[in-house]
Amino acid sequence: MARAASAPIVTELLLKCSDGVTIAAQSWKSPGKPVDKKANTTTTERILCLHGWMDNCRSFHYLAPSIVQALPHVELVALDFPGHGMSGHKSVDGPSLLLSELVYYVAEAAEQLNWISSDAKGDREGSSSQQQQFTIVGHSMGAAVGCVYSAAFPEHVDRLVLVEGGGPLARKxxxxxxxxxxxxxxxxxxxxxxxxxxxxxxxxxxxxxxxxxxxxxxxxxxxxxxxxxxxxxxxxxxxxxxxxxxxxxxxxxxxxWPSLQYFTPEQVDAVFDDVQCPTALILAEDGWPFDEDRAKATVERLKPVVYTTLPGSHHFHADPETADRVAEEVISFLSLLSE
Incomplete structure (x- = not known):
């Protein structure tokens, strides 16, 4: 895998949300200031990584630097969801984990990072600005959150990478x-x-x-x-x-604790239908045993540009024996759509 000569700059972040919860994160950046000579402006490719249930941002300890070193001018941020990693816990007067609520924290984080503006959170559906778009790379639960966010805010997301995750878990x-x-x-x-x-x-x-x-x-x-x-x-x-x-x-x-609420299959299908950006779906041979009907619906509705199954288990993007192949697929997808 080709990599840039300079190692990425790694920074710890703390993002204060409007509800008082603090989101911890790690940032990887390409060294130097990227410049678009034609437009005479600074250009940075932004990537947000979302981890799985009971994991944290170090789930991307291999994938994040691999992406930043392989692609030019990248700012990649991996979040710790509330209650995970080094992030704060939610108040005791409400449920600790609802999938749709995690979409709120993604929006809060994106605004705190200055990737989207306050106006971008309003009802300006269909409005699009290159300066307010970023890529989401989600693993497992993070892939589900990424799907829902991409459907709710299509103007924010230019690409979606689903790693061992086929959208929200559906229940009857x-x-x-x-x-x-x-x-x-x-x-x-x-x-x-x-x-x-x-x-x-x-x-x-x-x-x-x-x-x-x-x-x-x-x-x-x-x-x-x-x-x-x-x-x-x-x-x-x-x-x-x-x-x-x-x-x-x-x-x-x-x-x-058991979840208070799940998406129905019909709701999951509606989410897929509202995702407008190109997607990649990367699964593991010995990963989570997804329901065949739901897996089929995921592919039929998302129509991923990349759909592949690689050797490894559910955390194949973090395990050293399998992470290289995952990184290659992700980088290839991102490079293809950057050309």
Whole structure:
């Protein structure tokens, strides 16, 4: 894979949202100021990376620098969603995770980054400005959020890359009462009797546990020690008063509660129909076992420019043995549409 000579500039960011939640993020930038000689203006290609459920921005620890080094004049930002990584947690007086709410935090982050203006959040549907467009690269849950954001704000997004994610998880409409019941019961118990985070005696033990957890998910999934280490380092804190290296995860435990609401298949199809930008759909051979009917609907409605399945598991973009191939596909897609 061809890479630029200079290493990208990496910066930690804190983005304060209007609801008081602080979003943590990491930024990778190409060195120097990119200049469009014809227009005599500064031009930067903007890419926003959105991670999966219970992950954090270090899910892109390999993919992000690979993209920035391979493409000219890139500013790439990977977010920690609320309750994940180093971001703040949402207030206890509401549900901790609704997919559509995460779209709000993407919009807040984009404005804080000055990628979109306040006017761009209004009802100017169909308005488009090159200075207010960016690419979304989403993994798993982040891919679902990216789909919904791209559908709701098509004027903001010029390209959409779905990595091991085929849009929002669909559930049958007649099951809505069951989902509400499950969430309410868990929420009442969880609020009344909150549990203390588990303490891990060492980083090694926490990493092993994260790897083991991946194997419990559907399909033949696994997570490499290298990828697990990146996620754990970002998503944990030392235990106060411990001098033995003990740590605990800092994620919002409410993320483990059943969701209050799901999209129906009809709603997911409507989201796909409203996505206007070119898309790439990159899946793993041993990744999440997507429902065949939903996978077919995803391809038929999104009509991805790139649709491929690569060796690896659900986190193949972060595992060193498989990440190169994923990076090559993403870079090829972005390069093709930049020409």
């Amino acid at each position: 409409g007649h099951d809505i009462a069951k989902h509400v019941r499950q969430h309410v019961k868990k929420r009442m118990v969880g609020n009344a009797h909150p549990k203390e985070p588990r303490v891990y005696p060492s980083l090694e033990k926490a990493v092993q546990t994260r790897c083991f957890t991946a194997k419990n998910f559907p399909g033949n999934q696994w997570l490499s020690t290298e990828a697990s280490t990146e996620l754990v380092l970002r998503g944990s804190v030392p235990v106060e008063g411990s001098d033995s290296g003990a740590l605990k995860f800092r994620h919002d435990p409410r993320l483990l």
